[in-house]
Amino acid sequence: MKEREHEECGHEPLRSVLPAPALLEQAASLLRAVGDPARLAILLRLEDGERCVTELAAESGDGMSTVSQRLRLLRSERLVTTRRDGKHIYYRLADEHVSELIRNAMTHVAHD
Amino acid sequence: MKEREHEECGHEPLRSVLPAPALLEQAASLLRAVGDPARLAILLRLEDGERCVTELAAESGDGMSTVSQRLRLLRSERLVTTRRDGKHIYYRLADEHVSELIRNAMTHVAHD
DNA sequence: CCTTCATTTCATCACATCATGAATCGTTTT
DNA sequence: AAAACGATTCATGATGTGATGAAATGAAGG
Numbered sequence: 001m002k003e004r005e006h007e008e009c010g011h012e013p014l015r016s017v018l019p020a021p022a023l024l025e026q027a028a029s030l031l032r033a034v035g036d037p038a039r040l041a042i043l044l045r046l047e048d049g050e051r052c053v054t055e056l057a058a059e060s061g062d063g064m065s066t067v068s069q070r071l072r073l074l075r076s077e078r079l080v081t082t083r084r085d086g087k088h089i090y091y092r093l094a095d096e097h098v099s100e101l102i103r104n105a106m107t108h109v110a111h112d
Numbered sequence: 113m114k115e116r117e118h119e120e121c122g123h124e125p126l127r128s129v130l131p132a133p134a135l136l137e138q139a140a141s142l143l144r145a146v147g148d149p150a151r152l153a154i155l156l157r158l159e160d161g162e163r164c165v166t167e168l169a170a171e172s173g174d175g176m177s178t179v180s181q182r183l184r185l186l187r188s189e190r191l192v193t194t195r196r197d198g199k200h201i202y203y204r205l206a207d208e209h210v211s212e213l214i215r216n217a218m219t220h221v222a223h224d
Numbered sequence: 225c226c227t228t229c230a231t232t233t234c235a236t237c238a239c240a241t242c243a244t245g246a247a248t249c250g251t252t253t254t
Numbered sequence: 255a256a257a258a259c260g261a262t263t264c265a266t267g268a269t270g271t272g273a274t275g276a277a278a279t280g281a282a283g284g
Contacts, residue, residue, distance in 0.1 A: 017156060023221060025149050027218050028146075028149040031152070034140075035144030044130055065232080067231095068233085069272075084281090086230095086281070087228095087231085101216050104212055109139045150243095164261090166260065175245085177263090178243055181242075198252070199252060199259060230282105232280095235277100236275095238271105240269105240271070241268105241271085243266100244265100249262070251259080
């Protein structure tokens with residue numbers, strides 16, 4: 001396979017493996033948004049279908065303010081989108097990538 | 113202090129959508145571990161092949177202690193595994209699930 | 225307009241996380 | 255055995271994050 005030592009090769013340490021710092025930060029930020037049990041729970045519930053804030057608050061047992069803050073973060077990372085219907089604002093997953101991300105994480109943990 | 117709003121359907125609020133709290137916490141913990149630019153950078157580098165701590169420290173420009181702490185977290189979440197070779201300890205990605213997770217996050221961000 | 229209901233924003237505080245240097249550990253080399 | 259080297263652990267201080275109540279926003283209906 002690959003046998004790399006500490007010897008001098010006279011070349012740059014090839015940093016090109018990494019994407020731009022801004023992209024790195026964005027990706028990390030997105031993952032951090034999902035990396036909270038309460039927010040992850042919201043995303044899992046939304047996989048089952050859209051919900052309004054009151055419903056999410058009832059299902060989690062937390063206050064609406066608390067849930068709203070969680071949703072604010074998820075929205076800022078474009079993980080969820082909203083739809084207004086009268087007094088209610090319904091939340092849903094932004095796209096398929098989100099579902100995949102969640103499922104991948106869940107299966108990785110379950111497969112231990 | 114929580115009463116059911118909206119219309120009464122006389123049924124349970126179907127909590128079965130969610131996995132056990134322990135699993136939720138585990139998954140969130142895992143995602144949080146990846147949700148840091150420096151640790152994500154390490155994982156991306158390891159996608160290119162295994163590396164020892166000194167190499168990772170050199171490539172990131174941070175101290176070995178700092179890098180070691182990052183690796184400790186990644187190891188505790190079973191995202192990376194180690195192999196000892198003399199004085200060096202080489203790190204590599206634990207499995208292909210990790211790669212998928214990272215790639216998914218990166219593409220989701222890049223596709224914006 | 226005034227009220228009510230659903231949601232958001234704001235300010236705050238407790239708590240978690242991260243980087244870092246010093247001390248320590250485990251191998252290899254002399 | 256001692257020194258050198260690579261890596262980890264420990265303690266700490268700065269910074270970030272999350273929950274929460276009170277106040278603000280905004281739509282719907284009297």
